[in-house]
Amino acid sequence: MKLMINTDGVSFLCTRIAEQRTDRDTGAVRMDRETGLPLWQVQVAALDASGGEVLAVTVAGEPGNLTTGSPVAIERLVAIPWAQGDRSGVAYRAASIRAVNAPAGARPVKTGD
Template sequence: MRIKMDTTSVRFMVTRPGEAKVDRETGQERVDRSTGALLWQVQVMALDESGGEILTVTIDSEPKIAVGEFVRLDGLVAIPWSQGDRSGVAFRASGIAPVKPSAAAA
């Protein structure tokens, strides 16, 4: 199940450069099963009025962003998973782009 996330009141800041997503067992770069595109992961801090949380987000194109840059995550979804006695939530976005600072923020 994929849960679409409403990010209208959330700001995202890049905290680690994008890197190719690698299969832990084979050491090979992972690819999207439906498109064949190489998968990348980016670590961001999600910030809202209650504080911040670090997320690792998977995307299917090489991210052109820098650490410390505020970005927009398009089509962000949460994907709950369970494997044996482990479980968690994976995050996937259809795209990532820098957010230009507004004139009011300057």
């Protein structure tokens, strides 16, 4: 079950540079089943009037030029409860994560090495 999170009144700050998600056993880059894009994880601090919380948010496709401490916009944030054996938790997923000053839908330009 995916639970939509209302982010009205919440500010987000990037607390760690985005990293590609990889399979723990093989080291292969994890891919989104729906889009075929590589999965990335961004650590953010979510701040509102009641305090703050650090979240690791997964997004399909490279999230852009994010820097530690910069404000970010998160679109369509969902919480996905999970349980595996005696472990359980909540995974966070977003449709997109971008720097606040970047236009919606902006993606970094890739150049050859």
